[in-house]
Amino acid sequence: MGPPTEVTGSPSPDRVAIIDAVQRLPKSQQQVIALHYLLDMPVNEIAASVGIPAGTVKARLSRARTTLARLLGEHDQEVSDVTSR
Numbered sequence: 001m002g003p004p005t006e007v008t009g010s011p012s013p014d015r016v017a018i019i020d021a022v023q024r025l026p027k028s029q030q031q032v033i034a035l036h037y038l039l040d041m042p043v044n045e046i047a048a049s050v051g052i053p054a055g056t057v058k059a060r061l062s063r064a065r066t067t068l069a070r071l072l073g074e075h076d077q078e079v080s081d082v083t084s085r
Contacts, residue, residue, distance in 0.1 A: 029064035
């Protein structure tokens with residue numbers, strides 16, 4: 001195996017916006033979002049891994065999605081405002 005490939009350039013504005021939005025979530029919501037979407041873990045597996053009920057995982061995912069939608073919607077509006085000038 002060779003050395004890791006070097007990443008060139010900057011991350012896209014969308015990627016930066018998503019990372020910023022996720023970092024603004026409470027830690028408990030960040031955790032379930034990362035496990036579910038990045039590690040592709042199902043709700044029941046997250047519940048067992050974290051030691052919380054599946055319903056709590058579902059609630060945290062729902063709240064996180066709602067907050068992310070709002071935060072990313074604000075980002076889209078900011079980008080639109082800048083590009084329309």
